[in-house]
Amino acid sequence: xxxxxxxxxxxxxxxxxxxxxxxxxxxxxxxxxxxxxxxxxxxxxxxxxxxxxxxxxxxxxxxxxxxxxxxxxxxxxxxxxxxxxxxxxxxxxxxxxxxxxxxxxxxxxxxxxxxxxxxxxxxxxxxxxxxxxxxxxxxxxxxxxxxxxxxxxxxxxxxxxxxxxxxxxxxxxxxxxxxxxxxxxxxxxxxxxxxxxxxxxxxxxxxxxxxxxxxxxxxxxxxxxxxxxxxxxxxxxxxxxxxxxxxxxxxxxxxxxxxxxxxxxxxxxxxxxxxxxxxxxxxxxxxxxxxxxxxxxxxxxxxxxxxxxxxxxxxxxxxxxxxxxxxxxxxxxxxxxxxxxxxxxxxxxxxxxxxxxxxxxxxxxxxxxxxxxxxxxxxxxxxxxxxxxxxxxxxxxxxxxxxxxxxxxxxxxxxxxxxxxxxxxxxxxxxxxxxxxxxxxxxxxxxxxxxxxxxxxxxxxxxxxxxxxxxxxxxxxxxxxxxxxxxxxxxxxxxxxxxxxxxxxxxxxxxxxxxxxxxxxxxxxxxxx
Amino acid sequence: xxxxxxxxxxxxxxxxxxxxxxxxxxxxxxxxxxxxxxxxxxxxxxxxxxxxxxxxxxxxxxxxxxxxxxxxxxxxxxxxxxxxxxxxxxxxxxxxxxxxxxxxxxxxxxxxxxxxxxxxxxxxxxxxxxxxxxxxxxxxxxxxxxxxxxxxxxxxxxxxxxxxxxxxxxxxxxxxxxxxxxxxxxxxxxxxxxxxxxxxxxxxxxxxxxxxxxxxxxxxxxxxxxxxxxxxxxxxxxxxxxxxxxxxx
Numbered sequence: 001x002x003x004x005x006x007x008x009x010x011x012x013x014x015x016x017x018x019x020x021x022x023x024x025x026x027x028x029x030x031x032x033x034x035x036x037x038x039x040x041x042x043x044x045x046x047x048x049x050x051x052x053x054x055x056x057x058x059x060x061x062x063x064x065x066x067x068x069x070x071x072x073x074x075x076x077x078x079x080x081x082x083x084x085x086x087x088x089x090x091x092x093x094x095x096x097x098x099x100x101x102x103x104x105x106x107x108x109x110x111x112x113x114x115x116x117x118x119x120x121x122x123x124x125x126x127x128x129x130x131x132x133x134x135x136x137x138x139x140x141x142x143x144x145x146x147x148x149x150x151x152x153x154x155x156x157x158x159x160x161x162x163x164x165x166x167x168x169x170x171x172x173x174x175x176x177x178x179x180x181x182x183x184x185x186x187x188x189x190x191x192x193x194x195x196x197x198x199x200x201x202x203x204x205x206x207x208x209x210x211x212x213x214x215x216x217x218x219x220x221x222x223x224x225x226x227x228x229x230x231x232x233x234x235x236x237x238x239x240x241x242x243x244x245x246x247x248x249x250x251x252x253x254x255x256x257x258x259x260x261x262x263x264x265x266x267x268x269x270x271x272x273x274x275x276x277x278x279x280x281x282x283x284x285x286x287x288x289x290x291x292x293x294x295x296x297x298x299x300x301x302x303x304x305x306x307x308x309x310x311x312x313x314x315x316x317x318x319x320x321x322x323x324x325x326x327x328x329x330x331x332x333x334x335x336x337x338x339x340x341x342x343x344x345x346x347x348x349x350x351x352x353x354x355x356x357x358x359x360x361x362x363x364x365x366x367x368x369x370x371x372x373x374x375x376x377x378x379x380x381x382x383x384x385x386x387x388x389x390x391x392x393x394x395x396x397x398x399x400x401x402x403x404x405x406x407x408x409x410x411x412x413x414x415x416x417x418x419x420x421x422x423x424x425x426x427x428x429x430x431x432x433x434x435x436x437x438x439x440x441x442x443x444x445x446x447x448x449x450x451x452x453x454x455x456x457x458x459x460x461x462x463x464x465x466x467x468x469x470x471x472x473x474x475x476x477x478x479x480x481x482x483x484x485x486x487x488x489x490x491x492x493x494x495x496x497x498x499x500x501x502x503x504x505x506x507x508x509x510x511x512x513x514x515x516x517x518x519x520x521x522x523x524x525x526x527x528x529x
Numbered sequence: 530x531x532x533x534x535x536x537x538x539x540x541x542x543x544x545x546x547x548x549x550x551x552x553x554x555x556x557x558x559x560x561x562x563x564x565x566x567x568x569x570x571x572x573x574x575x576x577x578x579x580x581x582x583x584x585x586x587x588x589x590x591x592x593x594x595x596x597x598x599x600x601x602x603x604x605x606x607x608x609x610x611x612x613x614x615x616x617x618x619x620x621x622x623x624x625x626x627x628x629x630x631x632x633x634x635x636x637x638x639x640x641x642x643x644x645x646x647x648x649x650x651x652x653x654x655x656x657x658x659x660x661x662x663x664x665x666x667x668x669x670x671x672x673x674x675x676x677x678x679x680x681x682x683x684x685x686x687x688x689x690x691x692x693x694x695x696x697x698x699x700x701x702x703x704x705x706x707x708x709x710x711x712x713x714x715x716x717x718x719x720x721x722x723x724x725x726x727x728x729x730x731x732x733x734x735x736x737x738x739x740x741x742x743x744x745x746x747x748x749x750x751x752x753x754x755x756x757x758x759x760x761x762x763x764x765x766x767x768x769x770x771x772x773x774x775x776x777x778x
Contacts (some may be wrong), residue, residue, distance in 0.1 A: 004617040007664045009608050009630055012581050014664050035652070035662040035669070037578050037696040037708070057695045057738065060582025109588070113612050118627060138612045139599035142627055147602045155600070159592040335658035495616060495623045512580045 001494050003483070006034070008504060010110040010138075012061050013511025015468075018340070019500055021483055024492035026500065029478035031468050032345035033511040036317070036332055043458040048077055048428070048448055051455045052178040055446065058460070059513045061105070063175065064098045064168065065439030066513075069446040069460075070178035072435020077448060078180040078425035086419030087182035088283050093195070093411050094168050094176060095281065095438070096404040100202060101164025102440035103361070103401045106508045108157030111394065112246070113138035114505060115264075116151075119485045119498040125262050128253065131242055135249075153209070153246050160205040167198040182422030187415075195412050203405050210402070211245020212236075218406045221399065226375030233372065234258055247398045254391045257379065265486050270393070270503040271386035272476040273297045274356045276363035277466070279304060279445070281438035282407060289407065290368040290438070294352060297387050299377060301367065306436065308353040309445070311461065315470035316348050346515040349469035350461050358388060358473040359442025359466045360508065362396040365403075372399050388477070390506040397508075428453060439463055441508050464514035467507045477503050536560040538756045545774045550747040554591060561750055565597045570753045571643035572598075573634070574607040575676055577669050578662055578696045578708055579649020583687040583739045584609050590742035598749070604643075606634055615665045631665050634676075641679035644752045647711055650689040650696050651722065654707025661707065670726075673711070677728045682752055682759060684733050685711045685770075686745065691736040712770060721770075731759035734770040737777035744775050 006016035014035040020028040039058060043051040052070030056063040068091060075083070083091075115132045121143070124132075135153040142148065168176065172185050207214045220232040236244075237252045237260060244252065252258050255267040280292030292304035317333045333343070357363070365373040366387070373396050377387040434447045442463030449457040468474050482488040483497035536557055544553040554561065574584075584607075588595065599605070613630040616623040626633040637643060652662040652669050659668030677683055688694035692710035706714070709722050712734055723732060735748050751757045757765065757772070767773050 002619055004615075004620070006615045006617065006666065007608060007630070009611045009614045012609070014576070014662060014669075016663075034664060035578055038661075039695065042695065054695065057580055057582070060580040060585045060739065063582070105588075109610065116612065139607075139610055140605040141612050144627075149600050150596075155592075155596045158588065158595060158599075162589050162592060165589060332655065332661070335656045335660050338655075338658075338660040338663075494618055495625065496628050501614065 003494055003497055003500075005497070005500070005504075008501070010113065010505060011509045011511065012059065012513075013509075013515070015504075015509060015511050017478070017500065017504055018344075019478065019483065019497065021494065021497075024483055024488040024494075026478050026481050026483060029475045029500075030340075030344050030470070031472075031474050031478075031504070032340065033347045033464075033468060033515045034345075035511065036346045036515055037512075038332065043455055045454050045456075047453070048074060048450060048455055049178065049180070051448070051458055052446070055458075055460065056175065056177070058462075059510055061102060061510055062098070062439045062441065062513070064094060065437050065444050066446070066460075067176040067178045068095070069435045069437035069439075069444045071180065072437060073433040073446045073448045074178055074180035075425075075435065076433030077428055077430050077450065079429040080181045080423060080425050082286070083182050084420040084423060085285065086416060087421045089411055089415055089419075090171060090183055090187065090421060092282050092284070093408060093415065094172060096408040096411065097164040097167040097202075099404045099440050100206075100401050101161050101168075103397045104157050104161040104164070106440075107394070107397060108136075108154055108161070109138075110508065111505050112136040112154070112250075113141075114498070114502055116141070117485075117496070117498045117501070118143055119493065119496045123485050123490050124264070128241065128262055131249070135246060156205070157209075160202065160209070163198055163202050163205070167195055167202070170194045170198065179422070181425035184422070186421060187417040189417055191417050192412065192415060195415070199405070199408055199412055203409075206402060206405055207245075209246050210398075211243075211248040214402055214405060218402060221372040222370065222403050222406060224371055226371045226378060228375075229372040230375035230379050233376070251395060251398075254394070257376075257383075266394075266502065267380065267385065267389045267391040268487060269481050269499050270388065270390035270477045270506050271481075272358070272388050272473050273386055274358060274388075274473050274476055275352065276366050276388075277304070277352050277357040277359050277443055278364045278367045279306075279436040279438060279443045281364060290364050293367040294357070295363070295367050299366070299374075299381070299387070306434070306445075309350060309461065310354070311348050311350045313348045315343055316345055317343050318348070345468075345470055347465055347469050347511075349471055350465050356472055356476065357466055359463045360393065360396075361400045361440075362388060362393050363442060364438060365396050365400060370399065370403065388473075390502050393506040441510055441513075442466060462510070462513035464507075464510045468509050468511070468514055474504065474507050474509070535563050536754070536756075541751060541756045542774065545747065550741070550743045550775055553747055554594065554743055558591075558594070561594060562597050564754050565594065565601065565750065568601060568603055568753050570681075570755070571604045571637055571640075572606070572646065572749075572753065573637060573643045573676055573680070574605070574646040574648065575669075575673055576608055577647060577649030577673060577690065578652050579687065579689045580695070581609060581648070583648045583745070586739035586742050587745050590746040594746060594750075598753075604637055606630075606637055617666070638676060638679050642681045643679070644749070645676055645680035645683045646686050646749070647673055647677075647683065647690045648686045650693050650708040651711055652708060657706075674723075674726045674728065677723060677726075677730060680730050682731045682733065682757075683711070683723070683728075684735060684748065684752060686735050687740060688736045688738045691734050694738060731763070732770050733757070733766065733772055735775065735777040736771065740777045744777055748772065748775050
């Protein structure tokens, strides 16, 4: 059976997925981003700062991340080796709030409504279904022509996600812009008071989403050891679910691991045996709290080496391929050749050392050896199950928000609004520069090459390019997976492949980012050698 | 306009012109919530070549007013928010509006008379084929034109929808043609592009990258609550089709 999901709702941008299934199992999956905007033509011939500024419009979800990745590249062009500690701290604070705001948006607006898919009506207990509908229903939702109002958690989250943005605005003004040598803004004197107040509110929100005071959670997970953290999570399952917080409820009913009869088996889907990649986040005095690295699905760690990143476009709507990175120029195909076949997407395929990698919260926390996520990963390994799954991706996102919230508390206390936020950058002294940044969705890299003081090549590899690329982890996760609720246990209904949708959305794909820039004559290896 | 209106058109316009959009939303908050609760107008929100930044800005507006709009039974079509996706089985669309967003949109389009919000540029490239953006097997150009044909009023949200914005920001003339706005190709050329596609419905422009949350909310409220009606109120638009009191930016 050939199933086409087009357009996929509740993801950023335009996305299409083709599934070829047999007996309700996906045999072949092809994920396409279906819009080309081609920003590179805007960036070329611009002054580098202006070009980096334009990249913040690649994506409406994560403009801040693009600004900081661009700033990293500008730093190198201007010969700035290290930023003042105060600037680094401000960046951490912004990144922390950005993670929280983005993850809330993903969880509540984009993913949790998946749990009220009509496929679950007759499959799960009525009491649980009513609970899910009450919490997570999206707007304008109808079942059997009956209007269902948006869930109460959904409406609350609208407010919560906004607070993270407000904190960033308090610190950086209306928007964050890339600037070489630090920040282009000076925080106001009283920003600490406001930041503390917002942080308090955000954490109160997270506690109520969690159903447990956040400090208690952090003490038992992030500040504990892997075994202890997993035990804590599994022991949560003592209460009646109507009294649980949203995250607690998901943690308990999401996975078969918890052993409940009414679990949704989400730890069994969206699995792959590929690799994980992170470029490191939260720089504290030159040391990354989330360390950079490359990890296999057997949890073997290797240091991160930027030289190993390459890209190819064999299956994308471009002419040119990896075999001719230096002389071939990649151009979008002419109109008559754009149709779904051998080539089927506008996303290119980045690889690390030739390997397919997953990026995002799960990769970051696995590589950082965060106790809860590492503990769960080991638990799954012990049961001979893959580490990556829909459940793990969501739990990682939840955990990352809480850890970021915990770290933010220290940073805000430490923050001095009268500190030094920039070094005077030198004139443009280099012609090549790159910047790496952990966006909420994963590794983001900007590479700039100059000629006569203007941009001759601006290349960007975004998180979604890694995850959604042809042959990438999303396709690998779909292949071999059942398509219907609870792994087809209750029959196969090809007209509503709910598990496939869970898997696609669990990566939080951001197609606006992924298809944005067509690179060029050079590959990244040459750019920074 | 009916007599039961809690808030008169005059009040709205006066408040916006004297207090600005923020003041307007603050002053008439309770009244707006009450009216928005029972509004029957449908809202269709279509994405062209854009970054969803305008959607994010929209989600950043006053959460109580926003919640009221989202809680309303009136039909909203918005790809980033809805439960359903597009489904094709063996090439044929699944005919259940509860599951298939495509079918759901067709249902709304059949009745027509909705407020259409377009975010992102119209995609005409390459070579006028529109294939740089395909959704549900058709080009986004076809989708926007189809939806615009049945709309009561069209609101072009953000600079991309208005004149091409970021994707349309090109030096070379032939690339500008690939990603025009719905209204203008650029500042110099003032032909309304929707007219070229045979659309004569009233258009209100709200440019900005992105427009402020309050501006989006106030503008949407005016349109959903019929406080602005066309062609009667056409004189309230300037020569670039922006509502004179909320110009965006």
